[in-house]
Amino acid sequence: MAMKRPKSSIPKNGTTPKKSRLTQKASPAAPATSEHESVDFYKAHFETDLEDHVTLKLGQGADKTRTELKGATKEVFEGYSVTVNGTGARTHDTDVTDVRSISEFGLVPKVVENFEKKQKKPVSREQLELFQAIGRYMDVSCVSKRRDYLPLICLHIVNHMTRTRETIVKNNALLAKATASNTLTEEIIDSCRDQGLTRPRILYLAPMMKHAHAFVHQLAATVFAPGERHTLMNLSRFEEEFGDDGNVASANRPVDYQEVFSGNIGDNFRLGIQFAKKALKLYQKFDEADVLVASPLGLRMIIGEEGEKNREIDFLSSIEIVVVDWAHVISMQNWEHLQSIMQVLNGVPSALTVDISRVRNWATQNLGKFYRQTLIFSELNFTELQVLYAQSCSNYAGGVSIVENPKSLLENIEKPLTQEFHRFECERPEDQSDLRFEYFTRNILPHLDSGTMIFVPSYFDFIRLRNYFKKENLSFLQLHEYAKDKKVLRARNMFYKRYRKFIVMTERFHFYKRFVIKGVTSLVFYQLPTNPHFYHELINSSTAETRLDSRVIFSKFDVIRMQGIFGKPQTKQMIKADEKYHVLVSE
Incomplete structure (x- = not known):
């Protein structure tokens, strides 16, 4: 059934959005979309400085709203219970019922093309619905047995890292030109704030090595087009450590057990990935990496306990997107490890190793948690998951809780x-x-x-x-x-x-x-x-x-x-x- 939509909200970021020139394929089952102005959600979200009274209310938890999508308003997310959590910080479009095509999220064209080539089939209705929240940089807690979200995560992450690199390169050129012509001003310097307090921006948490293996390969397929010359550094070592080790669970066990416990089920790992031109460098030092991949146990062994000497948590100071995957399996390992990690994200580093003039204003004010996007995926719904979503997500853009409707067993x-x-x-x-x-x-x-x-x-x-x-x-x-x-x-x-x-x-x-x-x-x-x-x-x-x-x-x-x-x-x-x-x- 075709949707009736309100007019799209346009972000107040001082820019005029451009019409999308990409044509997005859509499956017959996908929700109807009307033509929108393409919105640069990366810029709208991260290049907005929140006013003091807004951050004060965010810190107090004031102005929070909770809206359940049901009845006539719920023409998307069929079969799911959906709750939209608002914050009152109205800065850009967060209406997930106003369905946009993938090409209308201001994504880098090459990244979208790589995503489409890897997927090899039209975007499904469920994928498009889920990306309405992911692409708007809202927090997401998704409880479903679906496994089609990994390509969307990697599309979002690769676009984020590509936009980050392009912005830094552009600002480097602007600063160099202004310096060479002796026209450098405070206004120009201030306009070039494009970085965090530390380099890592993405954190992907999963319970087992096989999950990390699938993520890294999906990430690489989204960065590089099929047939494109590129380098995946240390690939042999990665395959040896994270690849299939031939482990097969007993056929006498239930099907769900065989799916979880077959393959490389190692639960103590961490990996740093650095984006470079025509290359992805695996096994980089965490403070030199762009993307961190780890199990909760593997990361907890680094960050230690509160009060311990020699804790290593500075590299988590500027995480902008955190993904918690297979949360239901993590809950059967040690949920406290995950809780401890979430508590230390976006803190103040003990020492600065970056050019402070390039650090975003909100990062210097220790407001990173209000800009961080948290994406949580689980096959099962459980109280601890909902508590984690409620207590660890402070995104000023709000969030969406998506729970597949349970049936009697x-x-x-x-x-x-x-x-x-x-x-x-x-x-x-x-x-x-x-x-x-x-x-x-x-x-x-x-x-x-x-x-x-x-x-x-x-x-x-x-x-x-x-x-x-x-x-x-x-x-x-x-x-x-x-x-x-x-x-x-x-x-x-x-x-x-x-x-x-x-x-x-x-x-x-x-x-x-x-x-x-x-x-x-x-x-x-x-x-x-x-x-x-x-x-x-x-x-x-x-x-x-x-x-x-x-x-x-x-x-x-x-x-x-x-x-x-x-x-x-x-x-x-x-x-x-x-x-x-x-x-x-x-x-």
């Missing part, structure tokens, strides 16, 4: 099942752990039979339960991500032979191992899993000879976990119902 249950749902009252999220523990020990634990598995997503909750079970001298075994293989095998055998009454397992253990635990006749979800597929996966793998008993403990703060399993309508009913106890019986 109950139809995937293959076993006769009695599901008990126990809701406990909780008014503050920080009280969840205590109240959940109290409810479990009083109302659930005394009624559990032998053969019960207790599934615990949080390792901290797991430690608490383990200590309590030991204190009460209860008969139990444990499976957690730090357990050695021999102890795991012994625990599984002892549980199967009923030498112990309970077995307590963490979500991370299940994520990394995906073992079938034999002997399970009753299940307790101390909290629902982050990955909704684990719910029916654990139920279907049980060995109950008759009907399996399953118990779920939840509060209103588990809404995201519940929606992923039961869908939105049933989740709303369970949370809003007067009854705190529900039973579902399936054959």
Whole structure:
């Protein structure tokens, strides 16, 4: 259906946008676009100096708006729940429903051409919709199983770096000419502010080496046209370290496990990339690189902990675009590493090694976090992801949260099942752990039979339960991500032979191992899993000879976990119902 659009907002940057001369291919499924004036969003975003009262409000979090796209206004992002977060800093067009073609974002023509040649097919509707936010330099949190966004990220990054280099070269020539003719003025010097406090501008974070490998190759394909003479320095070393190492996950594991754990799954890496004319230089020192590629673990080993001596964080002072990819996998590694990295971005370096006269005014005023664009991609929605988006994104252009609408997964249950749902009252999220523990020990634990598995997503909750079970001298075994293989095998055998009454397992253990635990006749979800597929996966793998008993403990703060399993309508009913106890019986 064709869209009705408001008139395009034109950035107030003192320039007259030029008509786009590129013709953008679009798939038949792509949303309709009307002709716009091409807007240079790079210039509109980074060459705008925010007024003091605006930055003050940004720092205070004032004037924030939250708009959900739905009903008649939601003619884009079909199948997704979309929330636009505004800041009140109205400087350039941030209307993501005013659909522009790729060629109307003021991108470098050669970069767009390389992108099109690499993609080899028209831009899809979903790609075009997503680029409405990316191309406008807005923050994005995208929860979807789609994998078509990597070309868009690289298009955006390569355009950003190309514009940066062109601007610096142009200003170098302007300054040289003015100096040679003895006409250099303060106004000319001030107009040539085009750099940050340090060189690196892009940070790409991913959990595994294979993800970094795909990113670097997509980046190179966007920088260089097919057949164009170019150099990718240290390519052999890169392929040896980051390329496919022949690792193939067991075919007995679920498909999603095979996809994640096949290939080069190394999780400790970092790589600096420098843009040069006709070349991409890999393995550059971080303070001499333009693009930083790292895993959260690999980068955390450099930046260290707050208060440590010899911390290396200066190179993160002028990051302008940060990409967090495969966030759902990162959440199963160590989420704190990612949080620590986000906290130190755009700080003040301990020493300056640049010409201060070339540094942008907003960078000298330590306002980099208000200009930084953050792009987060995850296949799963979870509370920590939403908190990261809310707390780490301060972009004055605002942001867009895009979440694929969850569907009920109950139809995937293959076993006769009695599901008990126990809701406990909780008014503050920080009280969840205590109240959940109290409810479990009083109302659930005394009624559990032998053969019960207790599934615990949080390792901290797991430690608490383990200590309590030991204190009460209860008969139990444990499976957690730090357990050695021999102890795991012994625990599984002892549980199967009923030498112990309970077995307590963490979500991370299940994520990394995906073992079938034999002997399970009753299940307790101390909290629902982050990955909704684990719910029916654990139920279907049980060995109950008759009907399996399953118990779920939840509060209103588990809404995201519940929606992923039961869908939105049933989740709303369970949370809003007067009854705190529900039973579902399936054959």
